[in-house]
Amino acid sequence: MTAPTQAATDEDTATEAAGRRPLLLLLGFGILWLLAAGVLAFASAIQLHTPDFFADCPVFTHGHAVALAESAWVYGWVGNAGLALAVWILVRLAGEPLRAGNVVVIGALAWNAGLFIGLVGIATGDATGLPMLELPRYALPLMLTAYGAVGVSGVLAWAGRRRSIMFASHWYAVAALFLFPWLFSAAQVMLLWVPVRGVLQAVADGWYAQGLWSLWLAPLALAGAYYVVPKITGRLIPSYEAASLGFWCLVFVGPWTGGRHLIGGPVPAWISSIAIVAAVTLLFHYLIVLINLRASFGGKSVALRFIGIGLAAYVLGGVVDAATSMRGVAALVQFTYFDGAQQQLALSGGISLMIYGTLYFAVPRLAGRAWASGSLIRGHLVLAVLGLVLLVVSLAGAGIVQGQALNDAAVAFPRIAERTRSWLMGATAAEGILLLGNLLLAANFVQTVACRRSAAKEAIAS
Amino acid sequence: MKNGLLLFIGLFAALGFSWAGIVLGSNVQLGALAPFFDDGESQSFPQRLPGTAARGQLVYRDLNCASCHTQQVRRPDFGSDQARGWGDRQSVARDYIYQSWVQLGQSRTGPDLTNLRARKPTAPDAEDLMELLYTGQGGMPAYRFLFETRKVTGQVSEHALALTGRLKPASGAEVVPTARTEALVAYLLSLNTTYDYPEAKPAPVGGGDSK
Numbered sequence: 001m002t003a004p005t006q007a008a009t010d011e012d013t014a015t016e017a018a019g020r021r022p023l024l025l026l027l028g029f030g031i032l033w034l035l036a037a038g039v040l041a042f043a044s045a046i047q048l049h050t051p052d053f054f055a056d057c058p059v060f061t062h063g064h065a066v067a068l069a070e071s072a073w074v075y076g077w078v079g080n081a082g083l084a085l086a087v088w089i090l091v092r093l094a095g096e097p098l099r100a101g102n103v104v105v106i107g108a109l110a111w112n113a114g115l116f117i118g119l120v121g122i123a124t125g126d127a128t129g130l131p132m133l134e135l136p137r138y139a140l141p142l143m144l145t146a147y148g149a150v151g152v153s154g155v156l157a158w159a160g161r162r163r164s165i166m167f168a169s170h171w172y173a174v175a176a177l178f179l180f181p182w183l184f185s186a187a188q189v190m191l192l193w194v195p196v197r198g199v200l201q202a203v204a205d206g207w208y209a210q211g212l213w214s215l216w217l218a219p220l221a222l223a224g225a226y227y228v229v230p231k232i233t234g235r236l237i238p239s240y241e242a243a244s245l246g247f248w249c250l251v252f253v254g255p256w257t258g259g260r261h262l263i264g265g266p267v268p269a270w271i272s273s274i275a276i277v278a279a280v281t282l283l284f285h286y287l288i289v290l291i292n293l294r295a296s297f298g299g300k301s302v303a304l305r306f307i308g309i310g311l312a313a314y315v316l317g318g319v320v321d322a323a324t325s326m327r328g329v330a331a332l333v334q335f336t337y338f339d340g341a342q343q344q345l346a347l348s349g350g351i352s353l354m355i356y357g358t359l360y361f362a363v364p365r366l367a368g369r370a371w372a373s374g375s376l377i378r379g380h381l382v383l384a385v386l387g388l389v390l391l392v393v394s395l396a397g398a399g400i401v402q403g404q405a406l407n408d409a410a411v412a413f414p415r416i417a418e419r420t421r422s423w424l425m426g427a428t429a430a431e432g433i434l435l436l437g438n439l440l441l442a443a444n445f446v447q448t449v450a451c452r453r454s455a456a457k458e459a460i461a462s
Numbered sequence: 463m464k465n466g467l468l469l470f471i472g473l474f475a476a477l478g479f480s481w482a483g484i485v486l487g488s489n490v491q492l493g494a495l496a497p498f499f500d501d502g503e504s505q506s507f508p509q510r511l512p513g514t515a516a517r518g519q520l521v522y523r524d525l526n527c528a529s530c531h532t533q534q535v536r537r538p539d540f541g542s543d544q545a546r547g548w549g550d551r552q553s554v555a556r557d558y559i560y561q562s563w564v565q566l567g568q569s570r571t572g573p574d575l576t577n578l579r580a581r582k583p584t585a586p587d588a589e590d591l592m593e594l595l596y597t598g599q600g601g602m603p604a605y606r607f608l609f610e611t612r613k614v615t616g617q618v619s620e621h622a623l624a625l626t627g628r629l630k631p632a633s634g635a636e637v638v639p640t641a642r643t644e645a646l647v648a649y650l651l652s653l654n655t656t657y658d659y660p661e662a663k664p665a666p667v668g669g670g671d672s673k
Contacts, residue, residue, distance in 0.1 A: 055606075064525075064526055125525070129565055164466075166466065178470070252480075274483075327540075413572060413600050
């Protein structure tokens with residue numbers, strides 16, 4: 001219990017001051033969207049076992065709630081908080097204050113305005129029906145421009161770094177920062193502005209969804225983990241020479257796993273075959289990350305615990321991904337809730353937990369003040385882990401029950417709904433627990449940031 | 463790694479390779495896929511959606527029906543798709559060439575809809591679908607907002623739902639589908655891919671027992 005609740009004394013706080021306002025703003029937006037995504041995920045989980053919940057409200061039908069929750073989580077939570085932390089790391093590694101802070105503020109406001117427009121669009125019936133790209137196209141150009149504005153500070157920090165050497169956290173942060181705009185614009189052109197024909201849409205969306213995972217979400221989380229773990233433990237990363245192999249493995253092989261959801265579907269078989277090979281090859285990346293960051297297991301600091309459990313979920317998610325891409329396993333779990341279990345393990349587990357760890361490490365340094373409450377952090381850790389385990393177990397259980405029933409043509413759909421009902425209630429409880437944990441984070445964040453401001457005012461007054 | 467330029471080139475190469483391989487590669491293979499002209503029937507397949515059904519497809523997309531329903535039949539030895547009467551052959555890329563927004567779906571919380579009009583043993587008709595949308599069943603929610611309850615003026619509308627029991631509207635009132643619902647149901651009833659292609663012929667039922 002040392003690092004996260006204490007303010008920075010080791011690094012120059014003047015360096016942090018320039019990044020304080022813009023980056024805390026991004027983090028605040030991120031936490032706000034995390035709560036919104038939590039409420040929506042909770043509602044959509046209820047709808048799975050109680051279908052009439054909000055069914056009469058056209059804005060929150062199950063299809064809309066799912067798309068809203070996913071978009072708010074990906075583009076709201078990770079798009080703000082993950083990006084803020086990546087920029088913060090690049091700035092710290094550069095050893096210079098954040099530059100173009102005002103541009104970041106404008107970018108942050110525009111990004112969130114664009115996202116808000118997009119979410120309203122989904123709710124009013126403009127969802128695209130494309131996994132990971134549900135936002136309607138009219139919201140996207142604004143978001144793309146805004147992303148550029150936020151990213152400028154990261155680029156300046158990277159280009160203006162004092163020493164030319166680059167660390168693992170550099171690679172991951174730079175990869176996420178630079179590749180997202182290309183991925184995002186390529187996807188919206190191919191899928192929404194000049195859509196490709198027929199099933200090629202599903203292929204292109206698979207490529208985008210997987211690219212978003214391996215070139216943006218995972219690198220953002222890993223940039224933080226690779227930065228924070230050696231900082232807290234005070235030790236070098238073990239087997240560091242392998243880290244670059246792990247990085248290139250993720251970047252080169254990751255996007256090729258895009259066809260794994262299309263197994264048995266109306267697309268050329270080579271797409272899913274390559275995806276299977278890629279998903280197995282990617283295990284090499286997970287192994288290296290595990291070896292590199294193993295110091296996070298059994299750490300005493302809460303930030304390190306978040307990252308350690310996040311790392312375990314990340315690696316396990318990769319293993320499950322490789323296993324379910326096998327045709328024999330896919331025959332049981334394809335199109336079931338098991339997909340959701342794998343996704344939640346990777347997203348709410350791997351990505352979120354690693355980002356929480358980095359966030360708990362970064363905010364005291366950014367705000368120049370210790371976290372308002374240490375017990376709220378511990379409470380968040382307990383709830384986040386409890387919720388995650390319950391969520392993944394319930395969805396996996398529901399998925400296996402559902403998969404077995406689906407494969408038996410004698411079982412009618414209303415029967416399947418009955419059989420999975422109790423498992424799905426477990427998932428609802430889990431979503432509630434996760435939401436509660438995130439409320440603790442929000443309360444702590446608001447207290448910490450707001451108190452800093454009033455303390456600063458007192459200092460000026462006296 | 464010290465060389466920033468090398469990192470850059472590597473990153474873009476990674477993105478470019480995967481894009482060229484997956485997206486461009488499949489586009490080269492399937493991008494020019496043409497409809498198949500069946501000499502026996504003097505018609506080409508697949509057929510374009512009629513106007514109302516094409517509008518209905520947009521309603522399907524608006525409501526994100528694909529979050530619970532797939533539109534892809536897998537081959538008979540992969541799952542129970544054929545046994546459930548969803549289709550006698552695997553869906554192939556050619557089935558989708560005229561769809562502006564392909565809704566393959568990734569979840570089967572509800573049944574597959576690829577061949578709803580030709581579902582075996584009995585396919586639902588418009589009345590069944592209207593009633594299902596209004597009342598819900600099993601895991602399917604009741605989407606009342608797709609309907610309008612209004613006072614009967616003159617004769618009862620021919621589109622009014624024939625509801626019984628608890629759901630029966632008060633006397634002098636009727637439940638009618640909105641225009642969007644009519645389009646959605648027209649679309650659902652247009653879902654049918656029971657024609658043969660050279661690359662996709664129906665698999666014999668039960669393995670060896672071919673016709």
